[in-house]
Amino acid sequence: MHTGLAYALLAFGSWGLFPLYFALIATVPPLEVVLHRSVWSLLLVLGVLAWQQRWAWLGQTLRQPKRVALFTVSAMLLACNWLVYVLAVQTGHVADASLGYFINPLVNVLLGVLVLRERLRPLQWMAVVVAAGGVLWLTWQGGRLPWIALVLAGSFGLYGLIRKTAPLGALEGLALENLLLAPLAVPALLWWSFARDGVLLTGPASQIGWLLLSGPLTALPLLWFAGAARRLKLATLGLVQYIAPTLQLALAVWVFHEPFDGARLVGFVMIWSALALVSADALGWRPGDGRARTS
Numbered sequence: 270m271h272t273g274l275a276y277a278l279l280a281f282g283s284w285g286l287f288p289l290y291f292a293l294i295a296t297v298p299p300l301e302v303v304l305h306r307s308v309w310s311l312l313l314v315l316g317v318l319a320w321q322q323r324w325a326w327l328g329q330t331l332r333q334p335k336r337v338a339l340f341t342v343s344a345m346l347l348a349c350n351w352l353v354y355v356l357a358v359q360t361g362h363v364a365d366a367s368l369g370y371f372i373n374p375l376v377n378v379l380l381g382v383l384v385l386r387e388r389l390r391p392l393q394w395m396a397v398v399v400a401a402g403g404v405l406w407l408t409w410q411g412g413r414l415p416w417i418a419l420v421l422a423g424s425f426g427l428y429g430l431i432r433k434t435a436p437l438g439a440l441e442g443l444a445l446e447n448l449l450l451a452p453l454a455v456p457a458l459l460w461w462s463f464a465r466d467g468v469l470l471t472g473p474a475s476q477i478g479w480l481l482l483s484g485p486l487t488a489l490p491l492l493w494f495a496g497a498a499r500r501l502k503l504a505t506l507g508l509v510q511y512i513a514p515t516l517q518l519a520l521a522v523w524v525f526h527e528p529f530d531g532a533r534l535v536g537f538v539m540i541w542s543a544l545a546l547v548s549a550d551a552l553g554w555r556p557g558d559g560r561a562r563t564s
């Protein structure tokens with residue numbers, strides 16, 4: 270369990286500090302960042318698979334059209350999530366990005382109802398209602414729907430659902446997703462580099478180095494997360510996951526100095542209250558119990 274907790278802290282801590290990395294390459298267009306992230310993470314995971322000689326899964330998977338189709342969708346969702354997240358950091362909406370990952374567990378609850386036909390328990394119903402109120406409050410206060418948060422939460426929620434129903438290991442899954450993106454990502458990166466004077470041809474060495482680092486920065490947290498998921502209870506993992514958006518929000522307020530007034534805080538408090546209800550439900554607490562179940 271201690272090893273699993275260490276892996277979880279590494280994974281969610283890395284994701285929480287991602288805005289610092291993307292701020293370092295803020296002059297690179299978001300689409301170019303995503304192309305680099307896809308290509309370099311693909312080369313990294315293929316290198317690891319070659320070193321470990323783990324190829325049997327690829328032939329088996331490619332002979333299953335339905336699984337390939339599912340992973341094609343998951344790859345597109347992942348690329349969408351990456352693009353919106355980079356855009357959020359570069360346009361000064363890190364707080365909105367953090368809100369998306371605070372909302373994500375609630376999106377998972379809704380997807381369980383809509384897709385997996387699960388039934389909501391009373392605490393889950395309360396959480397959904399309170400969270401919806403928080404989103405409506407933020408929409409009213411901001412004069413627009415918090416689309417960055419909703420797109421991030423929705424894309425990552427759907428991505429997680431697909432990975433749950435079409436399982437592959439973290440390394441194999443990321444390799445397959447980037448292999449499916451490669452026919453688009455590799456030519457697009459080459460075109461961008463030559464036709465639009467991309468970073469690879471015109472950028473300083475330091476910026477090229479930061480973009481090359483996107484490969485391990487993408488793959489390693491996913492591998493740490495997979496290691497944590499195998500060793501920790503889901504309830505424990507569910508609580509630790511809040512480290513990432515908490516760090517992101519802290520960076521938004523204290524490092525990037527994004528506006529965060531009292532009215533906006535009210536909306537976040539409503540979301541946090543909904544998360545507290547979901548966490549209590551996950552830990553086994555029920556109204557009238559007086560304590561969480563330990564079994």
